[in-house]
Amino acid sequence: MNDNALNQLHVEPTIHHEMKGDEGSLVTMKGFSLWYGASQALFDVEMELEKGLVTALIGPSGCGKSTLLRSYNRMNDLIDGLRVEGSIIFDGQEIFHPDVDVIGLRKRMGMVFQKPNPFPMSIAENVAYPLKVDGVRDRKLIADTVERALKSSALWDEVKDRLNQSALGLSGGQQQRLCIARAIAADPDVLLMDEPCSALDPVATAKIEELIDELSGRYTIVIVTHNMQQAARVSHNTAFMYLGRLVEYGETSAMFTVPRADRTKEYVTGRFG
Amino acid sequence: MRPHTSKNFEAELSHLKDTVLRMGGMVEAAIGKAMRALEWRDAKLARTVIEEDHAVNKYEVDIDDMCVAIMALRQPAAEDLRLLITGLKISTDLERIGDLAANMSERVLEIMNDPHSSSLNELLRMSQIAQGMLHDSLDAYVARDSEKAEAVCARDETVDELNRQIFRALLTEMKDAPSGITGYLSLMNISKQMERIADHSTNIAEMVIYLVKGKDIRHTSFGK
Numbered sequence: 198m199n200d201n202a203l204n205q206l207h208v209e210p211t212i213h214h215e216m217k218g219d220e221g222s223l224v225t226m227k228g229f230s231l232w233y234g235a236s237q238a239l240f241d242v243e244m245e246l247e248k249g250l251v252t253a254l255i256g257p258s259g260c261g262k263s264t265l266l267r268s269y270n271r272m273n274d275l276i277d278g279l280r281v282e283g284s285i286i287f288d289g290q291e292i293f294h295p296d297v298d299v300i301g302l303r304k305r306m307g308m309v310f311q312k313p314n315p316f317p318m319s320i321a322e323n324v325a326y327p328l329k330v331d332g333v334r335d336r337k338l339i340a341d342t343v344e345r346a347l348k349s350s351a352l353w354d355e356v357k358d359r360l361n362q363s364a365l366g367l368s369g370g371q372q373q374r375l376c377i378a379r380a381i382a383a384d385p386d387v388l389l390m391d392e393p394c395s396a397l398d399p400v401a402t403a404k405i406e407e408l409i410d411e412l413s414g415r416y417t418i419v420i421v422t423h424n425m426q427q428a429a430r431v432s433h434n435t436a437f438m439y440l441g442r443l444v445e446y447g448e449t450s451a452m453f454t455v456p457r458a459d460r461t462k463e464y465v466t467g468r469f470g
Numbered sequence: 471m472r473p474h475t476s477k478n479f480e481a482e483l484s485h486l487k488d489t490v491l492r493m494g495g496m497v498e499a500a501i502g503k504a505m506r507a508l509e510w511r512d513a514k515l516a517r518t519v520i521e522e523d524h525a526v527n528k529y530e531v532d533i534d535d536m537c538v539a540i541m542a543l544r545q546p547a548a549e550d551l552r553l554l555i556t557g558l559k560i561s562t563d564l565e566r567i568g569d570l571a572a573n574m575s576e577r578v579l580e581i582m583n584d585p586h587s588s589s590l591n592e593l594l595r596m597s598q599i600a601q602g603m604l605h606d607s608l609d610a611y612v613a614r615d616s617e618k619a620e621a622v623c624a625r626d627e628t629v630d631e632l633n634r635q636i637f638r639a640l641l642t643e644m645k646d647a648p649s650g651i652t653g654y655l656s657l658m659n660i661s662k663q664m665e666r667i668a669d670h671s672t673n674i675a676e677m678v679i680y681l682v683k684g685k686d687i688r689h690t691s692f693g694k
Binding site: 429454455456462466469 | 471474476479546547550551552684685
């Protein structure tokens with residue numbers, strides 16, 4: 198079946214459930230489509246990220262959830278032949294506007310990847326990195342930020358006595374929390390997490406999930422996950438994607454108890470995907 | 471909906487539905503036997519219903535265990551989750567119906583030697599409707615048929631009305647023949663219990679609507 202034939206099959210509009218919160222949205226995606234060269238990866242996505250809440254993106258491999266996540270901070274810009282249509286409004290501003298400072302945008306939208314990627318430097322230097330890049334020289338400010346970020350990412354107690362040791366000596370779960378601390382140090386509004394636990398054991402996973410819960414409220418969080426139970430546990434709203442379309446979106450409890458689209462029903466009950 | 475990727479999960483859900491149906495069949499038979507015992511003054515049959523109630527109770531425990539195990543091991547969602555929640559609730563209602571059938575049989579044993587009341591036919595009619603409600607609610611559960619379940623809920627009012635008629639008739643009989651008051655009280659009890667059975671069947675039907683639509687209609691104007 199070619200791409201066009203697949204697309205013909207799923208042209209139903211997105212089903213929107215009631216949303217979880219009442220804080221309003223921080224990021225609004227309108228009629229958003231994206232192409233990698235000739236192949237279209239996202240189709241006309243309409244989706245709001247509610248401020249201070251956790252939004253999970255779920256769907257089978259290749260459904261476009263990582264592409265969608267990377268659209269928020271324009272990480273996809275780095276790919277040749279990329280083309281987008283529609284808009285993403287973040288805090289009142291169109292992020293694809295030519296005047297937008299992309300580096301500044303990415304600071305306000307911190308990203309955490311599947312595989313922990315600490316820099317080959319000390320724990321403290323890793324966390325201080327965003328400030329160094331900004332040219333901050335104030336040692337006291339740097340030390341305070343490192344401590345605050347490590348406390349926020351629930352890593353402080355485990356590393357406070359070895360801040361100057363290499364970050365590569367930490368366990369996988371600790372490295373991932375360090376990456377979250379590094380993202381927090383840049384003082385972002387949004388944290389984008391692309392399968393942050395898929396390389397971690399269950400205990401490290403539980404710590405990251407607990408951390409996500411603690412960070413919600415202060416930050417607006419988007420998490421891509423293959424693990425549906427994880428989406429159910431950590432998120433307030435869940436978006437189900439399939440073949441580049443947003444099939445169904447709304448409060449997580451509704452998505453997992455009374456999904457309406459057949460595809461969503463089949464996916465959340467483990468019948469395909 | 472297509473079957474589960476996991477065949478074992480699929481088999482566990484079918485086994486659950488089969489067990490709920492078997493329990494339902496047993497309870498339905500118990501009501502029928504209790505009413506036949508009343509009609510034919512058959513003490514042996516009445517005692518059978520009382521003795522068989524423990525098997526119904528065992529079904530309740532089995533079904534609950536099954537639901538808990540599937541929830542713990544499979545982390546079901548959406549319609550699967552609702553099927554299990556519904557299974558837990560239905561087993562409770564069926565167990566209560568089993569108790570009511572046993573209780574009716576005890577009342578039947580108390581009036582073995584009394585003459586038949588003029589309300590017997592009404593009681594039998596009420597029983598037929600209540601049994602039909604139970605039967606259809608379980609059919610609706612297995613077929614995930616919310617229309618059939620809605621039809622069950624609609625029949626509850628007829629049973630309530632019959633119960634009121636029987637009460638009035640028995641009161642009149644009591645006034646006319648005060649010496650038979652103990653027997654009439656037993657019949658009133660049976661009538662009330664049959665009305666409760668229809669209520670439990672309605673509960674099951676309401677849960678089926680929840681199973682199919684994901685919408686809780688209990689305690690709304692449509693429910694009761």
